[in-house]
Amino acid sequence: MLELDGCVFGNGGFRLAADWALDAGARCAVLGPSGAGKSTLLAGIAGFADQVSGTVRADGQALPPVPQHRPVAMLFQDHNLFPHLTVAQNVGLGLRPSLKLTAAERARVADALGQVGLAGLEARKPAELSGGQQSRAAIARLLVMARPVMLLDEPFSALGPAQRTDMLRLVVEVAAKVSASVIMVTHNPEEARALAGLVSFVDGGVASVPAPVEDFFARPPQALRDYIG
Amino acid sequence: MAWRALQLSRWPGALAVIAALALVLVALGAVILRAEPGRGLGPADWAAIRFTVVQAALSALISAGLAVPLARALARRDFPGRRWLITLLGAPFLLPVIVAVMGLLAIFGRNGWVNTALAATGLEPVSIYGIQGVVLAHVFFNVPLATRLLLQGWQDIPAEEFRLAAQLRFTKRDLFRHLELPMLSRVLPGAAGLVFVICLTSFAVALILGGGPRATTIELAIYQAFRFEFDLGRAALLSLVQIVVALGACLALFRLLPLHDPGQGLDRVVARWDRSAWDMPVILLGAAFLLLPMLAVLGQGASGLFSMPDAVWWATLRSLIVALSSAALLMLLALPIATLSLRHNAVEAIGFLGLATSPLMIGTGLFIVIFPIADPQAMALLVTVIVNAVMALPFALRILVPGLRQAVDAHGRLAASLGLRGARLWRIVLLPRLRRPLGFALGLGAALSMGDLGVIALFADPARGTLPLQIEQLLAAYRVEAAASASLLLTLCSFSLFWVFDHWGRRGA
Numbered sequence: 067m068l069e070l071d072g073c074v075f076g077n078g079g080f081r082l083a084a085d086w087a088l089d090a091g092a093r094c095a096v097l098g099p100s101g102a103g104k105s106t107l108l109a110g111i112a113g114f115a116d117q118v119s120g121t122v123r124a125d126g127q128a129l130p131p132v133p134q135h136r137p138v139a140m141l142f143q144d145h146n147l148f149p150h151l152t153v154a155q156n157v158g159l160g161l162r163p164s165l166k167l168t169a170a171e172r173a174r175v176a177d178a179l180g181q182v183g184l185a186g187l188e189a190r191k192p193a194e195l196s197g198g199q200q201s202r203a204a205i206a207r208l209l210v211m212a213r214p215v216m217l218l219d220e221p222f223s224a225l226g227p228a229q230r231t232d233m234l235r236l237v238v239e240v241a242a243k244v245s246a247s248v249i250m251v252t253h254n255p256e257e258a259r260a261l262a263g264l265v266s267f268v269d270g271g272v273a274s275v276p277a278p279v280e281d282f283f284a285r286p287p288q289a290l291r292d293y294i295g
Numbered sequence: 296m297a298w299r300a301l302q303l304s305r306w307p308g309a310l311a312v313i314a315a316l317a318l319v320l321v322a323l324g325a326v327i328l329r330a331e332p333g334r335g336l337g338p339a340d341w342a343a344i345r346f347t348v349v350q351a352a353l354s355a356l357i358s359a360g361l362a363v364p365l366a367r368a369l370a371r372r373d374f375p376g377r378r379w380l381i382t383l384l385g386a387p388f389l390l391p392v393i394v395a396v397m398g399l400l401a402i403f404g405r406n407g408w409v410n411t412a413l414a415a416t417g418l419e420p421v422s423i424y425g426i427q428g429v430v431l432a433h434v435f436f437n438v439p440l441a442t443r444l445l446l447q448g449w450q451d452i453p454a455e456e457f458r459l460a461a462q463l464r465f466t467k468r469d470l471f472r473h474l475e476l477p478m479l480s481r482v483l484p485g486a487a488g489l490v491f492v493i494c495l496t497s498f499a500v501a502l503i504l505g506g507g508p509r510a511t512t513i514e515l516a517i518y519q520a521f522r523f524e525f526d527l528g529r530a531a532l533l534s535l536v537q538i539v540v541a542l543g544a545c546l547a548l549f550r551l552l553p554l555h556d557p558g559q560g561l562d563r564v565v566a567r568w569d570r571s572a573w574d575m576p577v578i579l580l581g582a583a584f585l586l587l588p589m590l591a592v593l594g595q596g597a598s599g600l601f602s603m604p605d606a607v608w609w610a611t612l613r614s615l616i617v618a619l620s621s622a623a624l625l626m627l628l629a630l631p632i633a634t635l636s637l638r639h640n641a642v643e644a645i646g647f648l649g650l651a652t653s654p655l656m657i658g659t660g661l662f663i664v665i666f667p668i669a670d671p672q673a674m675a676l677l678v679t680v681i682v683n684a685v686m687a688l689p690f691a692l693r694i695l696v697p698g699l700r701q702a703v704d705a706h707g708r709l710a711a712s713l714g715l716r717g718a719r720l721w722r723i724v725l726l727p728r729l730r731r732p733l734g735f736a737l738g739l740g741a742a743l744s745m746g747d748l749g750v751i752a753l754f755a756d757p758a759r760g761t762l763p764l765q766i767e768q769l770l771a772a773y774r775v776e777a778a779a780s781a782s783l784l785l786t787l788c789s790f791s792l793f794w795v796f797d798h799w800g801r802r803g804a
Contacts, residue, residue, distance in 0.1 A: 112712060114708060132302075134711060134713075134714035134715075135714075138712070139712070140708075140709075142708060142709060145705045145706055145708075145709060148709070148724060148727075148728075150727040151723070159713050159715070159723070163714050163716075163719055165723060
């Protein structure tokens with residue numbers, strides 16, 4: 067369970083408030099106009115943004131201030147893979163930042179790559195992969211990291227619609243395997259539907275309490291109607 | 296934000312800044328304490344100041360003046376070998392000063408090509424010694440620099456403006472007035488100012504082509520007071536004069552001076568519709584002016600390459616060790632400072648140390664400090680390593696900082712979210728991402744140090760100096776052929792060092 071207890075996150079002069087909780091294994095899409103603060107919400111949970119007030123808790127424990135100590139795995143809009151490392155190394159970083167992997171760990175990496183459909187591509191560099199394959203490699207790393215919270219900051223926005231749906235399905239699958247909750251920023255209502263969970267709408271410096279996606283689109287807030295047009 | 300998340304520590308950078316500043320300040324302090332201002336400046340000192348400023352001003356004006364037609368021709372002409380020629384414009388930056396001087400001597404010297412031709416036609420010979428030679432050598436070095444800066448200016452004019460100009464049926468004059476003149480009035484003063492400041496601290500050129508009461512720079516005067524008169528007080532006073540002049544010029548021109556980046560890609564030609572028949576002749580003349588001295592050294596030196604005195608080979612070995620150590624020290628300073636400058640932009644201003652101070656001034660100061668406690672001759676190579684590294688610092692920072700910033704911006708958050716920190720962060724992410732600029736900066740640092748003839752001349756026992764010093768000794772003893780062969784060897788070493796590091800950086804980047 068992830069709790070945002072009276073949280074206000076700061077990014078430069080910008081402030082974003084969130085006061086809600088998410089059950090373990092829940093999936094939540096974050097919708098809202100550009101510049102509303104969707105990414106600040108994720109940065110706040112990951113520890114990249116300033117915690118102005120409130121507390122972020124996971125399973126009742128307040129999260130440490132340092133990003134690397136938080137039980138969080140994140141996919142960014144781009145630069146999810148280091149271009150100079152092989153696919154296996156990029157995934158292996160999720161197990162051991164030293165990259166000194168045991169045989170068992172290497173097997174886990176290979177297995178994870180198999181599960182996302184990249185079996186046999188261990189030695190490739192990211193530039194030798196298609197955009198979709200690069201996303202799959204990053205998802206394989208989420209799988210080996212097995213952190214209880216997955217944060218996705220529009221990681222598939224460069225892909226075509228069909229691929230995007232595939233990737234979402236894959237993320238849902240991977241999250242279920244490690245029983246992680248997922249928070250995904252998107253500006254596409256279709257993606258929010260495809261994630262088939264909850265929706266939080268970010269506007270006016272507040273991230274609203276997540277509501278089930280059907281309810282949300284059945285009674286959309288005025289701001290969303292303006293946003294979709 | 297990425298910066299904060301990565302928690303790159305600041306103390307190594309702070310330490311490196313303090314070390315570099317301390318070196319300069321200790322030297323400056325020693326010079327101030329040792330100088331005897333009561334003695335005042337004699338007529339010879341005033342002559343040195345006047346000559347320094349006059350030759351720098353002439354060098355700046357002529358270099359900038361010649362660079363305008365050359366850069367203009369290069370900006371609007373595409374031809375086979377253009378890329379190659381633009382790369383060649385970077386070569387004088389790496390070419391050891393003493394080698395260029397050898398090349399110029401081969402062409403304009405007493406028995407050079409020009410005088411041989413003049414004698415054949417019964418004309419009076421010209422002399423390369425004196426102000427004309429000093430300015431000629433400075434022009435050789437700085438026309439390429441000014442041309443690169445101007446070429447950048449030309450390329451920064453948007454292609455749309457040239458298309459618009461074509462549709463508006465601008466004549467060449469209109470084009471010059473509306474597009475090129477505004478650019479030139481912005482870029483040219485900076486280019487000339489930079490050349491002026493660089494030429495203020497000229498030593499090696501003046502050492503060989505200058506001298507005497509009418510052609511002595513302040514740097515050369517420091518050397519002479521030091522080496523021939525053993526007058527440390529006067530050397531210190533002149534060092535003080537040098538820093539006042541150079542720092543004054545830097546401060547006066549501060550807003551003008553461009554950030555010189557020796558690594559810029561300049562291989563784009565903007566399509567335009569105003570080419571002139573004069574472009575190619577101008578380009579050919581420029582190329583000849585740059586190439587002939589280098590080819591002359593090659594031709595003169597090749598035959599004697601394997602019959603050089605043993606001392607040359609030992610000097611080469613010492614120079615290689617100095618160059619590699621200096622490049623290593625350079626990185627030890629530059630990487631932490633670059634890291635710190637991501638957080639505090641002002642830190643990069645430490646780069647101005649290289650322009651405002653001079654190697655001989657620092658050398659004099661260090662000599663004063665070292666002399667009472669140790670044998671300065673024994674420290675000659677160490678001091679050379681350190682001074683060369685500090686002098687190359689501005690270039691290394693200019694090269695490394697953008698790459699580091701890009702690496703941190705692009706990969707910092709991912710690295711932080713994966714828990715990569717400290718040495719591991721450098722090994723797995725930052726150093727591999729920096730490989731290309733790192734190789735370039737290492738190559739530049741090593742090549743510059745290899746060819747440096749500055750502080751070493753002050754400190755070293757001539758029998759145990761570096762290769763450039765050895766060449767100077769050979770020249771002073773009129774052993775021109777051995778000097779030419781040694782120059783060729785020095786050129787090969789400098790360019791190979793640069794090539795090896797730069798190639799390492801490009802490979803797998």
